[in-house]
Amino acid sequence: VIDDLAEARQRDANDPCGQFRARFSLPEDVVYLDGNSLGALPVATKAVLDDAVARQWGRDLVTSWNRNGWMDVPQRIGDRIASLIGAKPGEVIVTDSVSINIFKLLTALIRLRPGRRTILSEAGNFPTDAYVASGVADMLGLNLRLAERDGVLAALDDDCVALLLTHVHYRTGARFDMAAVNAAAVERGIPVIWDLSHSVGAIPLNLHEMGSEYAVGCGYKYLNGGPGAPGFVYVAGSKQAVLRPALQGWMGHHAPFDFTDEFFPGQGMQRFRTGTPPILSMLALESGIAAFDGVDMAALWRKSVELFTYFATLMTKNCPEFRLVTPADPMQRGSHISFAHRDGWPINNALIARGVIGDYRHPDILRFGLSPLYTGFADVWRAVDALADIMRSGEWRRPEFSVQSAVT
Numbered sequence: 001v002i003d004d005l006a007e008a009r010q011r012d013a014n015d016p017c018g019q020f021r022a023r024f025s026l027p028e029d030v031v032y033l034d035g036n037s038l039g040a041l042p043v044a045t046k047a048v049l050d051d052a053v054a055r056q057w058g059r060d061l062v063t064s065w066n067r068n069g070w071m072d073v074p075q076r077i078g079d080r081i082a083s084l085i086g087a088k089p090g091e092v093i094v095t096d097s098v099s100i101n102i103f104k105l106l107t108a109l110i111r112l113r114p115g116r117r118t119i120l121s122e123a124g125n126f127p128t129d130a131y132v133a134s135g136v137a138d139m140l141g142l143n144l145r146l147a148e149r150d151g152v153l154a155a156l157d158d159d160c161v162a163l164l165l166t167h168v169h170y171r172t173g174a175r176f177d178m179a180a181v182n183a184a185a186v187e188r189g190i191p192v193i194w195d196l197s198h199s200v201g202a203i204p205l206n207l208h209e210m211g212s213e214y215a216v217g218c219g220y221k222y223l224n225g226g227p228g229a230p231g232f233v234y235v236a237g238s239k240q241a242v243l244r245p246a247l248q249g250w251m252g253h254h255a256p257f258d259f260t261d262e263f264f265p266g267q268g269m270q271r272f273r274t275g276t277p278p279i280l281s282m283l284a285l286e287s288g289i290a291a292f293d294g295v296d297m298a299a300l301w302r303k304s305v306e307l308f309t310y311f312a313t314l315m316t317k318n319c320p321e322f323r324l325v326t327p328a329d330p331m332q333r334g335s336h337i338s339f340a341h342r343d344g345w346p347i348n349n350a351l352i353a354r355g356v357i358g359d360y361r362h363p364d365i366l367r368f369g370l371s372p373l374y375t376g377f378a379d380v381w382r383a384v385d386a387l388a389d390i391m392r393s394g395e396w397r398r399p400e401f402s403v404q405s406a407v408t
């Protein structure tokens with residue numbers, strides 16, 4: 001036994017955010033530390049989906065678009081997300097995937113700056129961000145420049161048409177100084193698209209205060225929307241009217257049911273809609289976000305910081321062969337903690353076999369998500385205790401833990 005489990009349990013009992021764990025349906029025998037990849041299932045979601053299927057779809061059928069307000073769902077949920085990220089009602093719309101939303105924002109912003117030829121992003125950014133940017137660059141005859149993380153600001157120049165950055169890095173958990181990046185880019189007339197996938201629902205965000213004008217984010221991570229839940233787009237109110245997304249779907253038209261031959265963009269964020277919204281997924285996402293009702297994001301973040309410190313301390317003491325790669329300063333990171341170890345893949349599999357679910361990111365990162373709505377101190381204790389035991393016993397060397405799989 002590495003430390004006192006009773007003490008961890010006591011900390012859970014005293015935790016002002018501890019009550020929120022009951023909003024989630026988590027298996028008893030599992031320590032879930034991957035809410036940054038797939039958020040846990042809220043207890044309320046099953047009833048929400050039962051109603052959506054049986055009553056709204058099954059009984060009300062197509063009349064649900066009006067009767068059950070299906071047309072307004074993307075905006076309604078967008079407004080809930082807005083309140084989590086310091087945006088105003090009408091500035092966020094839920095639609096499509098993060099990848100598609102990056103495409104829509106990027107192409108719309110490029111149209112406004114015809115002379116500029118370079119899209120700038122970070123080397124080692126989340127792959128989809130770089131892939132989409134690279135596809136856009138190829139299509140439009142532009143260049144994609146991937147700068148090293150600490151060289152991004154120095155790479156901003158007058159040829160730069162847009163800067164695409166992920167706020168919290170998916171592997172290391174390192175966080176960009178959003179306000180500083182925005183200030184440096186705005187000075188050169190460069191719009192910044194922030195990917196909030198690993199920030200939203202985890203750390204307090206105030207996009208307006210930080211000077212952020214464009215963002216996208218993910219619905220199935222800390223927002224608990226369920227596998228493949230739709231993502232969202234944010235555009236500051238003053239910037240919406242001039243943007244023309246290149247993906248002109250009928251749901252982005254200002255009056256889709258006029259069925260006109262010509263496309264007229266919808267009001268505000270409506271123009272970022274494309275096709276028919278996936279209502280079942282949307283309603284599951286709404287239920288996931290409802291798990292934040294009455295939650296003080298500042299208190300939640302304080303808890304995340306405490307969980308991180310506890311995790312790092314236990315690891316230093318009991319698993320010193322793992323190297324912490326996440327910045328220790330809370331202002332410079334998000335809500336997951338990552339360690340490097342060259343045998344990360346089999347070690348992570350051995351952990352999963354013991355019911356401790358984190359994940360592995362190529363080539364050597366063990367990543368543990370701290371979702372403070374439902375992760376507790378005893379979870380952290382159990383995870384490190386299992387890891388220490390796996391290392392001590394050499395259990396991770398068993399051949400079955402080295403087998404490759406499609407999803408890591």
Ligand SMILES: *Cc1c(COP(=O)(O)O)cnc(C)c1O
Pocket residue numbers: 097098099100126128129166170195197198218231
């Ligand atoms: C999870 C994640 C995405 C997901 O993109 P999808 O198109 O919704 O699959 C995008 N960007 C980042 C940084 C992510 O972490």
